[in-house]
Amino acid sequence: MLKQIFTPILMLLTISMAMDCGPSQETKDLQTKAKKIIGAIPKTMPGSEKDSDALVSLGKKLYFEKKLSANESQSCNSCHNIEGKSAGVDNLPTSPGAFGKNGDRNSPTVLNAGFHFVQFWDGRAADLKTQAKGPILNPVEMAMPSEKDVLDRLSIDPEYPSLFEKAFPGERTSLTYDNLASAIAAFERTLVTESKFDDFINGDTSAISKKELEGFQIFISVGCTSCHSGNLLGGQMYQKLGLVNSYETKDLGRYSLTKKIEDKYVFKVPSLRNITLTGPYFHDGSVTTIENAVEKMAFHQLGKTLTAEETSKIVAFLHTLSDKKRAN
Numbered sequence: 001m002l003k004q005i006f007t008p009i010l011m012l013l014t015i016s017m018a019m020d021c022g023p024s025q026e027t028k029d030l031q032t033k034a035k036k037i038i039g040a041i042p043k044t045m046p047g048s049e050k051d052s053d054a055l056v057s058l059g060k061k062l063y064f065e066k067k068l069s070a071n072e073s074q075s076c077n078s079c080h081n082i083e084g085k086s087a088g089v090d091n092l093p094t095s096p097g098a099f100g101k102n103g104d105r106n107s108p109t110v111l112n113a114g115f116h117f118v119q120f121w122d123g124r125a126a127d128l129k130t131q132a133k134g135p136i137l138n139p140v141e142m143a144m145p146s147e148k149d150v151l152d153r154l155s156i157d158p159e160y161p162s163l164f165e166k167a168f169p170g171e172r173t174s175l176t177y178d179n180l181a182s183a184i185a186a187f188e189r190t191l192v193t194e195s196k197f198d199d200f201i202n203g204d205t206s207a208i209s210k211k212e213l214e215g216f217q218i219f220i221s222v223g224c225t226s227c228h229s230g231n232l233l234g235g236q237m238y239q240k241l242g243l244v245n246s247y248e249t250k251d252l253g254r255y256s257l258t259k260k261i262e263d264k265y266v267f268k269v270p271s272l273r274n275i276t277l278t279g280p281y282f283h284d285g286s287v288t289t290i291e292n293a294v295e296k297m298a299f300h301q302l303g304k305t306l307t308a309e310e311t312s313k314i315v316a317f318l319h320t321l322s323d324k325k326r327a328n
Contacts, residue, residue, distance in 0.1 A: 023205035030213055031205060033220060040198040041231045041273065044189075045114035051186040058167040059187030062180060067153050069098040069142035076135070076184065080110040082191065085326040087111060087277035093285025098143045104251065106285035109278045111323065112271060114189045116235040121267050121283045122254045123238065128185035133177065147177040154180075193274060193323035200320070208320055215317030218310050223302045232271035233321065241265045241283070244303035247296075251283055276319050277326055290315055 023031075062068065063076045079095040080088050088109035094102040105121050113119065119131035135141040136150060144150050154160040154175060161175055167183055168174040199207035208216070219225065228234045238254065241247045242265055254263035267283055280286065281293040294314050298304045306314070319327070 027205050027213060030216060031200060034197070034201045034216065037220070037225050037229050038197075038201065038233060039231050040201040041112065041115070041192065041194070043192065045112075045192060047114070048186070048189040051189060052167065054163075055167040055183055055186045056190060058163045059183035059185065061159075061163065062184050063187050067157070068136050068144065068150060070144055071098050074098045074142050076110075076132075079107040079135075079141075082110065085277075085328075087274045087323070087326055088113075088191065089278045091279060093280050095141075097138070097141045101140050103140055105283050106280065108270065109274060110188055111191050111193050112232060112235075112273050113191070114185070115232050116268070116271065117237070118268060122257050123268050124257050128188050129181045132181040132184040132188075150180070151175060151177060193326070195273070195321050195324060195327075197317075197320040209316070211313055211316045212320050213317075215313035215315070216320075219314050219317055222298060222304055222306070222310070224297070224314075227269045227301070228272050232273055234269040235271035237269050238263075238266050239269050239301070241267055241300065243301045245300045247300045249284065253283070272318060272321055274322050274326070276315070277322050290318060294318075 066072045066075045066078075068075060074097065077083065079090050081090055082088050088111040089107055093106060094104065095107045096102050108121065113131075114128050117123075119125035119128065120134075125131035125134060136144050137147070154164075164174040164179060164183075168179050171179075196207045196212075219228075225233075227237065227239050230236050241249065241253065247265070249265065252264050254266045255261070257263075275281075276290050279290060279293075280288045281290070282296075287293045287296060291311050294311050295306055298306045
């Protein structure tokens with residue numbers, strides 16, 4: 001009889017003690033490192049505090065507008081797909097333009113792009129607004145002949161003139177190419193993602209599995225954070241591709257822009273946010289799997305050869321960086 005009474009009580013006490021124990025010291029230490037080295041992604045992008053609803057709404061419409069391409073076949077979303085669970089890319093090595101010719105570089109994700117210190121692989125645009133102006137007039141991409149042609153097309157649309165007036169009140173001429181880019185940038189500033197890793201940093205130690213935590217520890221110990229740190233785990237510096245062991249590529253990186261010898265094969269370090277959703281990888285989209293990308297980066301950038309187990313655990317960690325709404 002006593003056994004029947006006390007057994008359930010002992011079980012409850014055991015569960016309670018286990019819950020009181022909480023996360024291990026190792027988990028707490030990794031959480032501290034995560035906060036210090038990475039940090040949770042901010043809820044809003046710089047500049048978004050000034051964006052009105054009318055401006056964002058106009059930007060969203062323009063983002064999906066195929067009238068911004070010469071033959072009305074392409075929109076921003078064509079190469080940087082954000083619909084459904086798409087992660088701001090088209091998942092192609094390089095993207096076809098309005099007339100079928102492919103660009104030279106892999107289309108980077110637009111998700112969280114406003115947090116990057118510059119835009120494009122070579123950093124030729126300082127911000128989202130400058131970036132938005134480029135593809136529309138690029139002869140390989142959207143191929144519009146001129147800014148005037150873009151504005152002429154939008155001005156005869158039954159909706160755009162009034163939408164620009166609402167988004168840019170008080171301006172004598174609201175429908176301008178500069179304002180078009182401002183609106184697209186405002187919409188892109190809303191594309192902030194949230195991940196399990198952010199939950200972990202913000203206090204939920206149960207958000208990350210043992211294998212994922214081990215992957216984060218390996219990620220730190222082999223030296224990945226020398227380039228992939230900060231809120232975006234990248235996107236804040238330039239680095240030479242093939243820093244330790246040379247990487248075979250015809251693309252000269254920033255050198256094509258600056259003509260400085262030290263910029264040969266130098267590219268913006270990509271963010272690892274949503275990285276498992278945005279393949280294929282590298283500036284040329286030549287690497288098809290995230291596992292191969294991790295192995296190549298370890299070898300070419302750090303001079304290290306990872307074991308299959310190390311690669312698997314790092315990849316498990318990288319999955320925690322995916323947007324919770326888009327992750328499978």
